[in-house]
Amino acid sequence: MGKQARKIVELDLKEVIKDLNKAYCDEWLAFYAYWYMAQIVEGPGYEDMSEFLMKIAKDELEHAGELADLIIKYGGSPTAHPMEIEKNGNAPYPGIPKNYADYDKIIQIVTDAEAGAIDVYKKIAKKTLGKDDVTYQLVTHILAEEVTHEEMFENLLVK
Ligand SMILES: [Fe+2]
Ligand SMILES: [Fe+2]
Numbered sequence: 001m002g003k004q005a006r007k008i009v010e011l012d013l014k015e016v017i018k019d020l021n022k023a024y025c026d027e028w029l030a031f032y033a034y035w036y037m038a039q040i041v042e043g044p045g046y047e048d049m050s051e052f053l054m055k056i057a058k059d060e061l062e063h064a065g066e067l068a069d070l071i072i073k074y075g076g077s078p079t080a081h082p083m084e085i086e087k088n089g090n091a092p093y094p095g096i097p098k099n100y101a102d103y104d105k106i107i108q109i110v111t112d113a114e115a116g117a118i119d120v121y122k123k124i125a126k127k128t129l130g131k132d133d134v135t136y137q138l139v140t141h142i143l144a145e146e147v148t149h150e151e152m153f154e155n156l157l158v159k
Pocket of ligand 1: 063
């Protein structure tokens, strides 16, 4: 990150990097939980559920990449060790259902994780509005996708 780019950030860069890194860890946990559920889901119509989960898992992985990119641009380093990822995140691992055909539980896990992500990005957006345009732009872009994810899965509950 260049001198002028650094100068226009009206926030403590270290704090911004910390917030971005926490979100980065959340994204990996969400990616892993969704990807894992996409593999193990069973029961009637499991292919559709698997496809849905895989679609949002890919988005979460993309978010992790976008966050890593900005963390590095800002002179930080994203959490390097998998053992540290849960510790450094905002929320614990979303978990997976005991019963692999329990769609309601899967939907609950996903919608809870998405609601948590929406809160996290909203908080960072509020903090960076008018003070760190680059972070603001990234987190609002991610936030819009988390809103879509929540809606996709909430809609599955309406039969
Ligand atoms: Fe995400
Ligand atoms: Fe999401």
